Amino acid sequence: MGRRGDCRDLPATGDLAVLDDPAPTAFALPGIPGRIVVSSGMLQALAPDERRALLAHERAHLQRRHHLFLLVLQLASAVNPLLRPLARAGGFALERWADEEAGSVVADRSLVARAVARAALATKRAAQPALAATGGPGAPARTSSSRSAHTLPPRPGHGVPGLDDGVLCQSCPGRPGNGSIV
DSSP: OOSGGGGGGSOOBTTEEEEOOSSOOEEEEOSSSOEEEEEHHHHHHSOHHHHHHHHHHHHHHHHTTHHHHHHHHHHHHHHOGGGHHHHHHHHHHHHHHHHHHHHHHHTOHHHHHHHHHHHHHHHHHHOOOSSTTTTOTTOOOOOTTOGGGGSOOOOTTTTOTTOOHHHHHHTOTTOTTTTSOO
8 A cells, every 4th residue: 555546445534544554654645535644653653642733734734725736836847947946945835834734723833843843753764765766666655744855956066066057058069058057
């Protein structure tokens, strides 16, 4: 049951489906009905009050239909690659929005911060490296609670100061617009 599409048929109580899986994971699965999928490993990693905060966070994603905002951001960045930083920032803003909604539900923002951080750490510790670039078997699952997905990628140039896209474009012979910084 590694794919989110496989989770739709899970037996659920209300909007919650629990995977019998030691790997900690939690995510909101949009659809009709929308579900919150959480693994037994994640439930074991969190204290009862942190579980309540994490579930409130995931419910906020469903109730506010964050998947639609994320879809628009991803489509815009696919059409115009210059919008990729906006898509990353928008994804982070959606996470913060869910955090604030959860903070209102549980009436304790620090509890939500602690729960989300603990869930992210538990997920990161359990991640197994294998074909992550292709999304194949063993690829670590992204969760909405993981803030590491919102970091900027390294700049081109492999760490050499001053070697950026503009310098690379100037040094490519036969490229249209050679000599101008893009």
